[in-house]
Amino acid sequence: MRKQITILGSTGSIGTQSLDVVRAQGYSVFGLAAHSNTELLMQQIAQFHPKFVAVVDDAAADRLVRELQGMSHAPILLRGKEGLVNLAAMEESDIVLNAVVGIAGLPATLAAIENGNDVALANKESLVTGGHLVTKAVEEYGVKLLPVDSEHSAIFQCLQDPYSAKSLKKILLTASGGPFFGKTRQELEHVTKQDALRHPNWSMGSKITIDSATLMNKGLELIEAVWLFGLPAKDIEIVVQRQSIIHSMVQFSDNSILAQLGVPDMRIPIQYALTWPERCPGPAPELDFSLLQSITFDKADEETFRCLAACKRAIETGGLAPCAANGANEEAVRLFLEDKIPFLKIGELVEGVLESDSFGGDYSVENVYECDAAARAYVLEHA
Numbered sequence: 357m358r359k360q361i362t363i364l365g366s367t368g369s370i371g372t373q374s375l376d377v378v379r380a381q382g383y384s385v386f387g388l389a390a391h392s393n394t395e396l397l398m399q400q401i402a403q404f405h406p407k408f409v410a411v412v413d414d415a416a417a418d419r420l421v422r423e424l425q426g427m428s429h430a431p432i433l434l435r436g437k438e439g440l441v442n443l444a445a446m447e448e449s450d451i452v453l454n455a456v457v458g459i460a461g462l463p464a465t466l467a468a469i470e471n472g473n474d475v476a477l478a479n480k481e482s483l484v485t486g487g488h489l490v491t492k493a494v495e496e497y498g499v500k501l502l503p504v505d506s507e508h509s510a511i512f513q514c515l516q517d518p519y520s521a522k523s524l525k526k527i528l529l530t531a532s533g534g535p536f537f538g539k540t541r542q543e544l545e546h547v548t549k550q551d552a553l554r555h556p557n558w559s560m561g562s563k564i565t566i567d568s569a570t571l572m573n574k575g576l577e578l579i580e581a582v583w584l585f586g587l588p589a590k591d592i593e594i595v596v597q598r599q600s601i602i603h604s605m606v607q608f609s610d611n612s613i614l615a616q617l618g619v620p621d622m623r624i625p626i627q628y629a630l631t632w633p634e635r636c637p638g639p640a641p642e643l644d645f646s647l648l649q650s651i652t653f654d655k656a657d658e659e660t661f662r663c664l665a666a667c668k669r670a671i672e673t674g675g676l677a678p679c680a681a682n683g684a685n686e687e688a689v690r691l692f693l694e695d696k697i698p699f700l701k702i703g704e705l706v707e708g709v710l711e712s713d714s715f716g717g718d719y720s721v722e723n724v725y726e727c728d729a730a731a732r733a734y735v736l737e738h739a
């Protein structure tokens with residue numbers, strides 16, 4: 357039987373690269389979900405023949421209904437946020453790859469797990485906002501949570517030997533440093549969204565590209581790593597590796613270090629999540645060491661890039677603090693992309709929301725959405 361895959365966020369950067377992997381591996385597509393890009397979704401439907409599609413935006417779903425009319429073997433259309441969750445929950449898929457952006461991906465992650473589906477997780481915001489709920493559900497329902505984020509895939513790959521994994525001491529989480537590496541706060545005062553959207557090594561969706569420029573992405577990834585690998589934040593060191601060739605490293609009790617290397621191509625970690633525990637030939641090219649002049653290391657500048665320091669504080673505080681930081685960031689990035697706030701304001705708003713409450717205690721899924729809404733309201737009030 358060919359593996360049945362569901363891809364949530366199929367029209368995005370990770371979604372389209374996942375379909376490259378699906379094509380290369382000859383998998384069958386069970387379901388596709390997107391927010392509103394029906395033009396690309398129609399092309400994907402024609403090529404991959406999913407049984408179900410979910411479209412979150414209402415007007416886009418209406419458009420798709422019209423476009424699917426008369427199509428032979430048209431997929432069944434599910435609509436809205438509920439449609440996304442219902443698709444994630446369908447037990448016929450072998451694995452659900454969640455490549456939705458933002459906290460909008462959390463309900464689908466939980467629904468997939470609670471219905472016994474393995475999850476390949478690109479949507480780091482699921483773990484940042486609901487880490488405690490997601491990890492508890494993974495344990496309860498006995499499913500696999502396979503990291504797609506390149507750094508976490510690297511760490512996961514380095515931990516495949518169970519004997520070594522037992523003596524994991526430290527994670528060295530690599531960061532490219534983004535387009536503004538080495539800049540001072542003064543130099544960043546007037547940078548534009550065009551400057552921030554120019555990432556040196558990766559071509560990604562706009563939200564994560566801005567997160568890479570503010571280093572919020574590394575902060576989110578630090579929180580993601582705490583939940584995935586069970587080490588406290590103090591044992592996760594951020595190492596700037598400008599060329600994005602070393603995707604992360606792990607250090608064991610004897611101070612021996614393992615690293616995972618490769619070209620900066622997301623199809624490697626995507627494919628590993630889908631083929632795990634096997635490795636297979638795939639669409640990503642080889643790393644050519646003769647073209648690689650150097651691999652450099654630097655320290656991350658937390659004074660300039662406040663989001664990283666804020667995320668460290670948030671995970672140390674625990675409870676809903678990471679969720680608040682994430683909600684504030686999502687809203688602030690949206691405002692920055694609409695030219696409504698300057699670049700440095702993003703970090704100030706994330707810091708500000710963390711100072712506005714204590715965020716302690718255990719939490720429920722309702723608390724997560726309430727906290728997210730409150731953080732967004734804080735940003736709108738203080739922007």
Ligand code: NAD
Pocket residue numbers: 364365366367368369370371389390391392393412440454455456457458460478479480481504505506558559560561562563564622
């Ligand atoms: P993107 O913006 O390119 O794509 C996002 C996808 O999610 C699109 O298909 C869009 O239709 C869908 N979407 C957007 N809002 C939605 C909503 N409210 N409900 C349902 N679907 C919605 O983003 P991306 O760069 O592919 O990133 C996706 C996720 O993967 C993010 O969490 C990001 O942090 C993570 N990630 C991305 C990369 C990368 O290289 N792009 C690397 C590591 C991790």
Ligand code: MG
Pocket residue numbers: 505506507577
């Ligand atoms: Mg990453």
